[in-house]
């Protein structure tokens with residue numbers, strides 16, 4: 001037994017950024033990846049939706065209000081777009097690379113619920129996805145977010161919907177989630193996340209990767 005552990009190869013961690021629109025997820029996930037790489041930790045940045053794949057192109061048009069989609073269909077396309085990434089995520093994690101991902105299943109559920117879909121139905125589409133080791137939940141008031149650059153350009157960027165999405169995120173919170181005040185400075189937030197991420201990466205190395213049920 002002890003031999004097996006001594007020979008086991010450390011895996012990477014799955015670190016997810018979640019939160020409403022314009023809360024700093026993209027900025028912070030990019031900064032975290034740069035920092036981890038500089039510190040010698042193998043890391044890869046990903047983003048879902050990935051707007052470049054075939055499903056992603058459809059999603060991009062939907063988010064820009066160029067096309068309408070029936071809500072279940074929309075959610076299944078978002079889920080499909082995430083499923084497309086799962087083999088790569090699993091392979092990176094098992095080869096020891098940490099994966100930092102800008103939005104993941106909680107966004108699927110929170111935005112799906114805001115479209116009027118049952119939380120249970122939305123969650124079901126993610127059964128079998130690897131479970132995040134850490135969810136960094138960036139929280140910012142809907143009012144503060146609405147003042148940020150670019151707000152209002154896409155489908156869900158309206159204060160009332162964002163408030164509803166924030167409520168669902170709050171309901172979804174689990175032990176692996178860390179709530180970060182998105183109103184602090186970019187550097188303060190980054191320092192906090194860097195600390196938490198490094199701790200999680202260390203703790204997860206020989207822990208079995210979970211699967212969402």
Ligand code: 2DT
Nearest residue numbers: 048049078079103104107108111112
């Ligand atoms: P950004 O590219 O700015 O992150 O916006 N969304 C995302 C869903 O409705 N369902 C999902 O499953 C996911 C991952 C959140 C992407 C937008 O798409 C929404 C905002």
Ligand code: MG
Nearest residue numbers: 020021022154
């Ligand atoms: Mg956005």
